[in-house]
Amino acid sequence: MNQKEHITKTALALFSQNGYNATSMQEIAGQCGIAKGSLYKFFSSKEDLFIEIFDMCYREMFNKAEIFVADKNLSPKEHFVQIIEFQIQYFIENEFIMMDFTDRELPIQRSEKFEEIRNRNLIKKMTWQKDCIIAAYGTEIELYLWDLIVIFRGFLRQYLYYIIYENRPLSIKKVSVFIVERLNAIVRDLLHSQPDPLLDKSILHTSDDLSSTSDNNEQSIHETLNAIAFAIKELKTNEAIRHELNETLNLLSDEILKNEPRSFLVHALMGHLERNNELLGYLKQLKLLLTQTVTTHKI
Incomplete structure (x- = not known):
């Protein structure tokens, strides 16, 4: 075992025993029988040492x-x-x-x-x-x-x-x-x-899968909007409130499906829908999907 391997094995034992934050570079050097300065010849920081051990x-x-x-x-x-x-x-x-x-x-x-x-x-x-x-x-x-x-x-x-x-x-x-x-x-x-599968290889999140992930997100967004529409239909409320919620949802759908949706308007419309507790779960899912879609540069 060379000196670098000895350092990583020693640090792994100390991290496992005492925790990362409670273990100092000085302690690692002492356990290895070397000067602290010698430790930095191999690793620029404790974080760098942690990453090496993890890998x-x-x-x-x-x-x-x-x-x-x-x-x-x-x-x-x-x-x-x-x-x-x-x-x-x-x-x-x-x-x-x-x-x-x-x-x-x-x-x-x-x-x-x-x-x-x-x-x-x-x-x-x-x-x-x-x-x-x-x-x-x-x-x-x-x-x-x-x-x-x-x-x-x-x-x-x-x-x-x-x-x-x-x-x-x-x-x-x-x-x-x-x-x-x-x-x-x-x-x-x-x-x-033989149900429809829910996931595909895009869960690996590789760069090659970004377009597939985005397509799946857009489909899920449409499905979630439809689910919200159905939930509104099933609400136990008067027709005036139901009509207002449907109008808000239509405006929200039109906006988020644009090439460049206005985030302030999306936020305002979702905030209005969130006043109804029975829609909160669907809206939380929609927010997550929109965030993921922005990450893949499609919306």
Whole structure:
């Protein structure tokens, strides 16, 4: 192990034990047996060291996953159980990166370098999970692949939270089998009932997918506007108020569907509709969709 690797391993242990904010560069240097100044020859700041460790943990996980070989006598779904066991065990042993997986607050904020590395690893992790699901269930589930990934990640995230942060004595093997059995049931139901999928590869948020994401957003905006119109129709109120709400919604629809909607007018019209509590949920969703659409430069 070279000196840089020694520093990162030592810092990882201290960050995991004491927390990022409570660990100083001086303490890391002392544990490594070097002068603090020598530490800065490798890392310009504690934040830079954190980013390196975060990326290192993911590189190690992916490298181990590539050489992970299951028993050739196992079925694809039994192999999937083994892969889930591996993931859970790795996250338990490397709780440091679990902060990212369980959406707990990370100590690094507003760092372009960190966000780039974080997003790259997220895409790689989701792609790996996608390949695992296809291997287990075959290409016939490709239509629902991204919905299944979200469902799988939700199962995995919640059980990891209970195991790691609430110290529940759950068997890793039983959790892995349970997750696969639940996915089996979901896959059977999807293939039988054949509903329209909700998600596609745009959830990876790569630059190549921006146009697809924007198209999906615009469709969702139309659907949400229609849902608001239906909700107004079902309101228990007098016709004068219903007519006023419909007129406001029509003005809002016309404005947000323009190439360059006027934000002040959109805000004012939505504020008027928000006076009715039964519309708040739809309007919150609409606001989120509009924000996402602005991000993709379509509105």
